[in-house]
Amino acid sequence: RKEVEQDPGPFNVPEGATVAFNCTYSNSASQSFFWYRQDCRKEPKLLMSVYSSGNEDGRFTAQLNRASQYISLLIRDSKLSDSATYLCVVKAGTASKLTFGTGTRLQVTL
């Protein structure tokens, strides 16, 4: 079983739609959680960290459920510029390394 699992998509949604991505992780010692965004043929960049209480950044909302070992990302009012691959990222305890999911591709259309 992979340490971090994501639905690869693609998710094809019209502009203005709300879309949700899910991610599950297998290591119960995981302590830090992130969503990264990767545009085609570019490097990944941090979108947002994910906190236990849930957090929001504009149109983006991230949730963490430690009991179910599950992370989600909600994008409201999708824009064409949101088209990208969204990577779920987990860090276990005091480990220095980040473990990436394979990513979920989002395509927002007119």
Added chain:
Amino acid sequence: DAGITQSPRYKITETGRQVTLMCHQTWSHSYMFWYRQDLGHGLRLIYYSAAADITDKGEVPDGYVVSRSKTENFPLTLESATRSQTSVYFCASRRRGSDTEAFFGQGTRLTVV
């Protein structure tokens, strides 16, 4: 310029040749990482380093060698390149701390023929 840079950006090499990918960061971040990205596998960790002269294996280290004699540099060497090592390679760095952001270089697209 401040940041993390990789070189070369593109490289074509022949099977059996040794090739070194360079990574340089200007932030003095403690941690540095090498990932490879392939379709269907996402980003997989090859090697990482917690500080100068401290390196450790990641998920897919076979066929690769790293060194870190200086904090700012973390070169990755393919000792004898194979076609299965054709991939996009990303170097990343981050400072110490639980929730610190990892910054990635622009990637090196390596083709082994």
